[in-house]
Amino acid sequence: MSEVITRSNAAPKIGFVSLGCAKALTDSELILTQLSAEGYQTVKTLEGADLVIVNTCGFIDDAVKESLNAIGEALAENGKVIVTGCLGAQSAASGGLLVRQMHPSVLAVTGPHATQEVMDAVHAHLPKPHDPLIDLVPNAFGVAGIKLTPRHYAYIKISEGCNHRCTFCIIPSLRGDLLSRPIGAVLTEARALFEGGVKELLVISQDTSAYGVDVKYCTGFWDGKPIKTRLFELVSALGDLAGPYGAWVRLHYVYPYPSVDEILPLMASGKVLPYLDVPFQHSHPDVLRRMKRPANGEKNLERIERWRAACPDLALRSTFIAGFPGETEAEFSHLLDFMREAQIDHAGCFAYSAVAGAAANEQPGMLPIELREERRSRFMAVAEALSVAKLQQRVGTTLQVLVDAAPGLGKKGGVGRCYADAPEIDGAVKLLAPEKISKTLRVGEFTKARIVGTQGHDLLAQPF
Numbered sequence: 001m002s003e004v005i006t007r008s009n010a011a012p013k014i015g016f017v018s019l020g021c022a023k024a025l026t027d028s029e030l031i032l033t034q035l036s037a038e039g040y041q042t043v044k045t046l047e048g049a050d051l052v053i054v055n056t057c058g059f060i061d062d063a064v065k066e067s068l069n070a071i072g073e074a075l076a077e078n079g080k081v082i083v084t085g086c087l088g089a090q091s092a093a094s095g096g097l098l099v100r101q102m103h104p105s106v107l108a109v110t111g112p113h114a115t116q117e118v119m120d121a122v123h124a125h126l127p128k129p130h131d132p133l134i135d136l137v138p139n140a141f142g143v144a145g146i147k148l149t150p151r152h153y154a155y156i157k158i159s160e161g162c163n164h165r166c167t168f169c170i171i172p173s174l175r176g177d178l179l180s181r182p183i184g185a186v187l188t189e190a191r192a193l194f195e196g197g198v199k200e201l202l203v204i205s206q207d208t209s210a211y212g213v214d215v216k217y218c219t220g221f222w223d224g225k226p227i228k229t230r231l232f233e234l235v236s237a238l239g240d241l242a243g244p245y246g247a248w249v250r251l252h253y254v255y256p257y258p259s260v261d262e263i264l265p266l267m268a269s270g271k272v273l274p275y276l277d278v279p280f281q282h283s284h285p286d287v288l289r290r291m292k293r294p295a296n297g298e299k300n301l302e303r304i305e306r307w308r309a310a311c312p313d314l315a316l317r318s319t320f321i322a323g324f325p326g327e328t329e330a331e332f333s334h335l336l337d338f339m340r341e342a343q344i345d346h347a348g349c350f351a352y353s354a355v356a357g358a359a360a361n362e363q364p365g366m367l368p369i370e371l372r373e374e375r376r377s378r379f380m381a382v383a384e385a386l387s388v389a390k391l392q393q394r395v396g397t398t399l400q401v402l403v404d405a406a407p408g409l410g411k412k413g414g415v416g417r418c419y420a421d422a423p424e425i426d427g428a429v430k431l432l433a434p435e436k437i438s439k440t441l442r443v444g445e446f447t448k449a450r451i452v453g454t455q456g457h458d459l460l461a462q463p464f
């Protein structure tokens, strides 16, 4: 035991700051896994670290500011900083890298999804420890590597990049075109996660519906059997894998292509959660065309109706942009009508914000910021009323709840989520103290609960 402690104390220590979305988080997990496999110690603090890695986000202005501040703080406290992530790929107005211009003393800068480049920079500035005994440090998830999420849920990234060119987005210029992971690799990672205790697997990418398009849905192999690199086959196999563990599979960033229709029966039969995160962004066909959105010619209301007919419990989450350049009052009203008819369970909305380098900035009709913000507030008022009404409909039902927090074995209650709530972004289920003395609640376990009321955007439930 003391030998292990001595060795671990001697290992070079790397502070890690992870900012940004779930996709950036999976990049962080890959880097941390590699650092750990090579024997580096990783810590969440800057203090005492031999070097700091900051994984940045560069999506909107606030995220850029937050990332630049985090780099500045790491430089001030530690001095040895490697920058990776979306902001790392962004150019300054004068040419050259924005991060280098703002913080010239950083040791190295890479873009997103660049584990090897980050490792090369680490090796150059903090040589790798040579100790065969600490190579390939085992972790709870085996081949799935280190996870930054609580142990009972994990994100699994099925592809990188995106083939679309939405005019408000610079992700393809940061992360490149769609690159689907081999289906066998995804399923192997998923199995390791379930074996390691994950009870909820969150499938992410930039465009989940497009999985396999880049490889022409080629046949891959898993467990010695051929399997097509396609969303339906992937989701079906994930559902089969999750079954014996009683675990959930939740789908994010699903565009409403016709091919998604065939996933709904898998949801209705309970193989995967009846939950879809569909980033609609708008409803009016002209705005969608100006945004160059994927599936902009689809009749989304009819599609949602068909989805609900196939799977009545379906919960929908989406994100929208209010005040896109040229958006008229009539186009905005169309969006509000769409919201009411589509009955979206959880909606987020950004007031349009000009992202440096996005094509939409050149479009005519940029709206004053006050109007964009005003439309965002009007949108959120509609979305929140809908969400509360949807919650009310659940009162009196019994739901399965995954427990996220339960101090003292939940004797005084806890907090969890039902199938309609993704972690971090949706609501929660507040669990009352169990009535039965023998009943306990544990983080990462499921409990049945009777929904007895609502509290803001959350449900209130009696576990049993």
Ligand code: SF4
Pocket (backbone or CB within 6 Å): 162, 163, 164, 165, 166, 169, 170, 171, 172, 206, 207, 294
């Ligand atoms: S689909 Fe559009 S918004 Fe999403 S990553 Fe691709 S270009 Fe960006």
